[in-house]
Amino acid sequence: MVSLIRELGASTPEMLEVFGDEMLVRAALDFERELARAQAAEGLLSEAEAAAIAAACEQLPDVAALAEAAAHAGTLAIPLVAELRLRLADDPAAAAKVHMGATSQDVADTALMLQARRGLALIRRDGERLVKALAQLADTHAATPMLGRTLLQPARPITFGLKLVAWMSGVEAALKRLVGEAETAVALQFGGAAGALDSLGGRAFAVAERLGAALDLPVPAAPWHARREGVAGLAGALAILVGALGKMAFDIALLSQAEVGEVFEPRVAGRGGSSAMAHKRNPTGCQVARSAALRAPHLAAAILSALPQEHERGLGGWQAEGPVLTELFCIAHGALAAMAAAAEGLEIHPERMAENLAAAKVGDDIGEAPALVARALAATRSRA
Incomplete structure (x- = not known):
């Protein structure tokens, strides 16, 4: 699955590495290592045992x-x-x-949170990159007139800058929501067999x-x-972010239809062509984001459905979350x-915007x- 996700551009090498098997095992080993050191510091095992x-x-x-x-x-x-x-057979x-005092879910949940923290850093980095690119374009095209469209039909004049800030504000709000959810969600899990923190002598x-x-x-x-x-909150926030990216992607795809011709993804050699029609210029980046936006709500719903878990540790619910959250992180970053690459190289045709606006015969008043x-x-600059 990972190789196919990479080949289709649905994620990035960086995020796939964060949620790869090796990183998961490394995170689990980090938990076991630091658990031993913490217990040694509290006198529950010797420094030599912790070092071993x-x-x-x-x-x-x-x-x-x-695996x-x-x-x-x-x-x-x-x-x-x-x-x-086995490695400690001589000691x-x-x-x-x-693993003294811990349980399997402590390892699984904490390792997942360590991966999530790294994944969130990548999303914040590239989210800021996208917001910056959209802000620069919006500043340039604040007064560039274009046709507004409602219910997929010609409406009243707007400016391309206004459309850009709609994309920017949606992504920015989704990123803020994600950061807020992460502050609650990304936390240590340590409770022992039934969550009572027994077997550690009061320490x-x-x-x-x-x-x-x-x-x-x-x-x-x-x-x-x-x-x-x-x-669940983290999953929902990731899905909302993907939805905001999908909105931007769908708009660009519609604006890049040949009969509209107002905006296009940047030209990249070997990308966006057709295996059957040489004349086509497909919005491939938009395809990635639109595909993710169709998948994300169902992935988030799977995690929401796992909320009612039985007694002190559930059966099947938390075990379902890791793979689903992994996929959400992967498609969100993809x-x-x-969309960041699209924004940074967006090909904009103000002349086509003007032609389409004139053809609609809806006037030229761009209002406020x-x-x-x-x-x-x-507002964006004040938050930066």
Whole structure:
């Protein structure tokens, strides 16, 4: 699936790496290493034992073999912990203390959050890139007249700058929502077998604080094993961002139809052609974002459907979230990268805008469109 996603441009190499198997295993190993160090700092194991466990966590195991074993066991933690204990066969005291006080879901959820944090950094970076490109274009075309269209029919005059700030504001608001959801969702998971933080001799809270600090993850007031609203909020915010990108993509695709001819994606050698019709100039980047916008709501819905989880740790619900959230991150970044590239090289034809506006015979009064553009750009700059 990953190779096909890459080939179709539905994601980016960077995001695929963040959510790849190796990064997942590395995040799980980071959890086990820092757990041992935190417990040593609280006197629950010796410094030598923690150092031995940390050393065992340095080298990635055979990821393909581990994936097969995880599928058989039903969780990554079981074969991973077994591998670490095997590496510590010459130090049975340290081997016995690997994963002490934790449970498989602690590893899975925390590893997913470590991946999500890296993925969010990529989205914020390229989101800012897109907003900047759209703002520059809007400033340039604040007063460039064009035909407004409502219900897919000719309406009243607007300016291209006004359309650009609509795209920009939608993306900007979606990014803000995503950052807000991430502040709640991206957190340490550490609760032990049933979420009561037993087996740590009264040092559990201190261990959790040290573990969170080491992994740079906030520590919630209580474990969230069966409380999944944070993950659901993150999924919903990703889907909203993809929807904002899809709106921009659909508009560009409609404006680039030959009979409209007002805006086109940048020309890139070997991209956007047709296997059967040499004359075509297909909006391939828009295709990526539009496709993502069709998929994202259903992916988010899958995570929403997993919200009611049973008792202290559920069956099947949280296990479904990782692959779905991974796909949401991947298609969101693919859509974002496609639209950022489109905005930075957008081919704009003001003369065609003028011709289409004149042909519609709806007048030439652009109203307060330039002032609205200026207000929107000033608001964006104040938040930068």
